[in-house]
Amino acid sequence: xxxxxxxxxxxxxxxxxxxxxxxxxxxxxxxxxxAFGAYTLSPYPDSTRRLLExxxxxxxxxxxxxxEPAIFREAEEVLTRGQSAAVRALVEANGLTMQDIVAVGFHxxxxxxxxxxxxxxxxxxxxxxxxxxxxxxxxxxxYDFRSADVAAGGQGAPLSAGYHAALLKDLGSDGTxxxxxxxxxxxxxxxxxxxxxxxxxxxxxxxPLNDFIRQHGLGEMDRDGLIARSGQVDEARLAxxxxxxxxxxxxxxxxxxxxxxxxxADGLTIENGxxxxxxxxxxxxxxxxxxxxxxxxxxxxxGGGRRNPVIMERLAERAGVTAVPAESVGWRGDAIEAECxxxxxxxxxxGLPISFPTTTGVPAPLPGGRIAEPKPLAA
Numbered sequence: 001x002x003x004x005x006x007x008x009x010x011x012x013x014x015x016x017x018x019x020x021x022x023x024x025x026x027x028x029x030x031x032x033x034x035a036f037g038a039y040t041l042s043p044y045p046d047s048t049r050r051l052l053e054x055x056x057x058x059x060x061x062x063x064x065x066x067x068e069p070a071i072f073r074e075a076e077e078v079l080t081r082g083q084s085a086a087v088r089a090l091v092e093a094n095g096l097t098m099q100d101i102v103a104v105g106f107h108x109x110x111x112x113x114x115x116x117x118x119x120x121x122x123x124x125x126x127x128x129x130x131x132x133x134x135x136x137x138x139x140x141x142x143y144d145f146r147s148a149d150v151a152a153g154g155q156g157a158p159l160s161a162g163y164h165a166a167l168l169k170d171l172g173s174d175g176t177x178x179x180x181x182x183x184x185x186x187x188x189x190x191x192x193x194x195x196x197x198x199x200x201x202x203x204x205x206x207x208p209l210n211d212f213i214r215q216h217g218l219g220e221m222d223r224d225g226l227i228a229r230s231g232q233v234d235e236a237r238l239a240x241x242x243x244x245x246x247x248x249x250x251x252x253x254x255x256x257x258x259x260x261x262x263x264x265a266d267g268l269t270i271e272n273g274x275x276x277x278x279x280x281x282x283x284x285x286x287x288x289x290x291x292x293x294x295x296x297x298x299x300x301x302x303g304g305g306r307r308n309p310v311i312m313e314r315l316a317e318r319a320g321v322t323a324v325p326a327e328s329v330g331w332r333g334d335a336i337e338a339e340c341x342x343x344x345x346x347x348x349x350x351g352l353p354i355s356f357p358t359t360t361g362v363p364a365p366l367p368g369g370r371i372a373e374p375k376p377l378a379a
Contacts, residue, residue, distance in 0.1 A: 002350050005034035006102035009087050010342030013079070013109050015184035015207060015257035017052055018220070018304060019043055021086045024338035025094065030346030033166060038094045039335035042086035044079075051075050052109060055127070059111035060258060064123045072111070076127040079109055083128075084136040098139045105345030105369075106133055106143040107337075113256040115155055116361075122254075124156040130372035141372045142345035145354065148368040154360035155254035157187070159368075161199030161359040162347065163340040164189035171329060178289075178296040180315075180323070181337065182206060182305025184257045186285060189359075190292045198292060199359040200251035203284030204260035205305045209277045212262035216270050225310030228278040231271030237264075241280050247287040252361030278310045279318055286319030302326040302333040344369065 005027045012022040025037025058069040108128025116122035130143030146156040164179040168191045175192040184207035189199040210221045265273030289295050299321050305311050306325045315323035326333035344354050348369035356365050
């Protein structure tokens with residue numbers, strides 16, 4: 001039965017902490033996509049955002065050493081209950097019941113991610129209580145998608161490659177088009193359309209720029225790129241940033257949200273800092289494209305960064321590639337990451353791999369995710 005397309009719900013909350021839970025319905029069997037269902041950006045309360053910000057700060061101080069901070073448990077319950085309510089609201093608002101949903105793909109909130117190094121496997125931590133969500137919703141929940149990959153020596157990221165490749169296949173891509181996701185971190189997925197898929201993090205995307213704007217008390221982001229457009233790129237600083245060894249390191253490779261920070265713009269005016277950070281995001285993508293088996297001519301861009309026209313323009317200028325928003329090919333740029341975890345949930349239920357040697361660096365294609373069956377919660 002699971003080899004036939006089923007309705008699933010996918011959830012994503014990014015490390016950029018934009019204040020939204022991404023929730024999407026997808027009809028899929030984990031290999032093909034039959035239908036895009038409804039999706040929404042469900043805002044969470046400011047109190048939850050503040051709690052998550054404190055949690056990220058404590059996670060960085062913890063750094064996988066010693067007992068986990070107590071705040072993890074508090075944050076995990078708050079976000080699990082909030083995301084469960086968002087799932088139910090979307091499902092019921094679209095004429096379905098939770099019994100119509102075969103599974104929820106619950107990514108959780110990444111609070112810390114450490115890439116593997118020579119002689120040391122990586123580490124990753126996403127907060128999300130799959131069993132609590134399964135009990136609240138009365139449906140199967142697939143969660144903790146990254147741990148098995150990391151334990152096997154993989155990067156744990158990006159996991160979106162399989163879904164991006166399925167989307168590209170539907171377009172008939174032959175390797176001349178790739179997918180770029182601009183979230184807190186940027187990642188690219190390339191596929192030759194014949195089964196070869198390559199994916200990795202290219203560098204920072206929105207996180208350093210958003211943090212820089214926030215530090216200057218000018219809101220949560222450089223909306224419409226207005227601040228960056230009014231500034232000048234510090235070309236000398238940009239050139240130095242592009243010498244970072246990550247830029248030319250071979251894939252597979254991945255980044256934590258804080259591997260590249262707003263400190264890259266220290267000492268610059270707000271306008272010039274924003275311009276330089278936007279240019280670095282785009283130029284880092286260009287370096288990444290040089291590493292692919294075939295350099296794509298076109299990027300389909302998803303994630304919040306596609307809404308920053310300066311970053312989109314800089315991709316043409318600094319990365320030497322045509323960049324178009326996901327909507328231009330009939331995709332939903334805000335929904336893709338959430339859809340991905342609905343897709344991966346079905347793959348997990350079917351025992352299909354969700355990570356690969358050319359995406360996360362695992363030794364062989366590897367299933368992942370844990371399954372929580374619905375059980376009534378204790379009163």
